[in-house]
Structure formats: C-alpha cells, structure tokens
Amino acid sequence: MASKLRQLQSKACQASQFVTKHGNTYYKQLLEQNKQYIQEPPTVEKCNELSKQLFHTQLASIPGRSESFWKELDYVKQLWKNRHEMKVEDAGIAALFGLECFAWFCAGEIVGRGFTFTGYYP
Template sequence: MAARLAQLRTKAAQAAEFASKHGGAYYKEAMEKNKQYVVQPPSVEKCQELSKQLFYTRLASLPGRYEALWKEVDGVKQLWKNRKELKVEDLGIATLFGVELYAWFCVGEIAGRGFTLTGYKV
C-alpha cells in the first residue's frame, strides 16, 4: 500500500510539473483561439448579466422542448398501435436502445457505490 501511495505521489508531481511548464502556453493558445467569445471589459457585473441571460434563455426554451417531448411520445404511441407492422430492424434497434439504457443504469449504480460491485469497499 505504501509503495502504491509513493507511486501516486510521483505521478501527481509529474502531472503538476507538466502543468506548470505547459499550462501558460495552453492558456494563451486557448484564449487566442477563442477571443471572439470574450466580453470586453471583463467585469463581475457583465458576468452576472451573462449568467442571467443564459438562465432565462434556457428557461424560455422549455415550452419548445415540452412540445418536442410530446411529439416523440405521440410517435411512440403510433408505433405501439402499429406494432404488428414493425420490421425486424426496428425491433432490433429498440432492443439495443433498451439494453443500452439498462447498461447505463447499472454503470450509474456501480459508480454511485464507489465503483464496487457488492457495495462494500475492500
């Protein structure tokens, strides 16, 4: 265990050294590449204004999202009504989608338990 801790410390020191050497250049490059998104002059008031604009813009998009949700639900209802006419390909895609959802649920549960399979940390 002590050897693993020492190895982790060494890796962390190497990562910190790399970041200190190359972090400034990366920052300058990123800022130069994305300067069209920077509001001048940068101030706390402007940040608060932009934050409010983002919040209320997203809030305003909810009715459109709500309508899109119900269109999808109606589409699923129509598919369910005409399920006798479905092709094997469509059923296969739906099955794969369901398996993927189930797998994400299982991965989420495992992550929530701290990446242990039984729930007990060893």
C-alpha cells in the same frame, strides 16, 4: 513491476516537460481563437449578468423542448399501434436502446455508491 513504474514515471515526466514547454503557447493560442467569447471587463457583475441570461434562455427553451417531447411520444404511440407491421431490424434497435438505457442506469447506480458493488456474494 518496478520497471513498469519507472516507465510510467518517465512518461509522466516527459508529459510534464511538454506541458511546461508548450502549455503557455497553447493557452495564448486558445484565447486568441476564442476572443469573441471573452467578456470585457471580466467583473463579478458581468458574470452574474451572463449567468442570469443563461438561466432565462434555458427557461425560454422549455416550450420548444416540450413540443419535441410530445412529438416523439406520439411517434412511439404510432409505432406501438402498428407493432404488427414492425420489422425485425426496428425491434432490434428498440431492444438495444432499452439495453443501453438499463446499462447506463446500472453504471449510474454504481457511481452513485462510490464505485462499490453491493449484494449477495456466496
């Protein structure tokens, strides 16, 4: 166990040295590649303006999202009406999707409780 701890410390030290050596270069390169997204001057007022633009842009996208939702719902209704014609593959995909949603729900519940498992354990 102690040898694994030393290996981990050694790797962490190597990673730290690598970041120290190459981090500044990577940072400058990243800023250079994305300079079209940087707002000048970087003031609080500019940040507030961008925040408001993002908020209102998201608000403006609601009708399009709503329309897409209703189209998807109509598609599901049509599938349900014609369920006797549904293939086994389609039913399997739907079942896997439902199972995935349930698993994400369970994972979210566990995370929401602070990664604790509750319940009856004999």
